[in-house]
Amino acid sequence: MSEISVIIPIYNEEGILLNNVSRVKDALENLGMDYEIILAEDGSTDESPFIVKRLVSEKMRIMSSGKKLGRGATLNRAIRSAKGNIVIYMDADLATDLKHTKDLIKEIRKGADICTGSRFLPGSKVGGRKALREFLSRGYNMMLRTMFDTSVKDHQCGFKAFRRAAVLPLLEEMENNHWFWDSELLIRARLKGLTITEIPVEWKDRKESGVRLRTDILEMGAAALFLRFRI
Numbered sequence: 001m002s003e004i005s006v007i008i009p010i011y012n013e014e015g016i017l018l019n020n021v022s023r024v025k026d027a028l029e030n031l032g033m034d035y036e037i038i039l040a041e042d043g044s045t046d047e048s049p050f051i052v053k054r055l056v057s058e059k060m061r062i063m064s065s066g067k068k069l070g071r072g073a074t075l076n077r078a079i080r081s082a083k084g085n086i087v088i089y090m091d092a093d094l095a096t097d098l099k100h101t102k103d104l105i106k107e108i109r110k111g112a113d114i115c116t117g118s119r120f121l122p123g124s125k126v127g128g129r130k131a132l133r134e135f136l137s138r139g140y141n142m143m144l145r146t147m148f149d150t151s152v153k154d155h156q157c158g159f160k161a162f163r164r165a166a167v168l169p170l171l172e173e174m175e176n177n178h179w180f181w182d183s184e185l186l187i188r189a190r191l192k193g194l195t196i197t198e199i200p201v202e203w204k205d206r207k208e209s210g211v212r213l214r215t216d217i218l219e220m221g222a223a224a225l226f227l228r229f230r231i
């Protein structure tokens with residue numbers, strides 16, 4: 001039984017995979033804990049599926065599917081199959097500085113059920129983010145706090161830790177398979193009275209951001225409204 005499972009969701013990341021996965025491995029080795037890494041790749045149309053196959057090792061395994069599942073659905077699946085009591089997920093672009101991995105673990109050990117990296121706390125450092133995206137993201141988070149009383153500053157940071165036993169029951173209820181999954185999980189966790197904490201992080205966006213701002217924000221706004229009337 002590993003202590004920690006680290007999930008990296010992967011879709012068309014051939015350019016950064018080898019380098020970033022080995023950085024994650026080194027960071028976990030330095031933590032000196034018993035860990036496993038789960039490379040959750042699905043639907044990629046580039047070399048990613050072949051690269052992850054080459055990365056399999058004693059502490060690294062893959063969960064892949066030829067069909068694109070969406071980040072949310074792939075995290076649902078990977079958390080269920082994780083061996084660690086503490087499960088961490090981090091985006092493959094390592095936008096959040098890896099040095100915060102130990103802070104996430106500390107929060108769960110201190111009693112949190114979910115701890116998320118946050119770009120909107122005093123002490124957070126954000127680089128390379130376009131002003132419009134920053135503005136829309138702040139607005140989106142304020143909207144969720146108002147609609148669902150989550151008091152979470154940053155719902156969507158791709159750097160989170162979970163007490164696996166605490167979030168497993170929530171996974172049964174989850175409806176969104178893609179970007180909104182993070183917000184939905186925090187909203188449902190709040191409703192169930194789980195303990196959610198946030199840590200300020202250093203976050204740097206990748207140069208060629210693939211975010212389709214308008215569609216993604218509209219999609220997530222609609223998902224929030226839809227959820228509001230369902231729970």
Ligand SMILES: Nc1nc2c(ncn2[C@@H]2O[C@H](COP(=O)(O)OP(=O)(O)OP(=O)(O)O)[C@@H](O)[C@H]2O)c(=O)[nH]1
Pocket residue numbers: 008009010011012013040041042043068069070071074090091092093095158205206208209210211
């Ligand atoms: N398995 C899987 N991973 C996905 C899917 N879509 C995105 N991802 C991964 O989810 C993570 C976040 O995606 P990003 O493209 O970084 O999204 P973002 O941070 O909002 O946008 P960027 O500004 O482009 O970084 C990355 O590790 C992607 O490879 C998917 O359908 N399946």
Ligand SMILES: [Mg+2]
Pocket residue numbers: 091093095158206
């Ligand atoms: Mg990213």
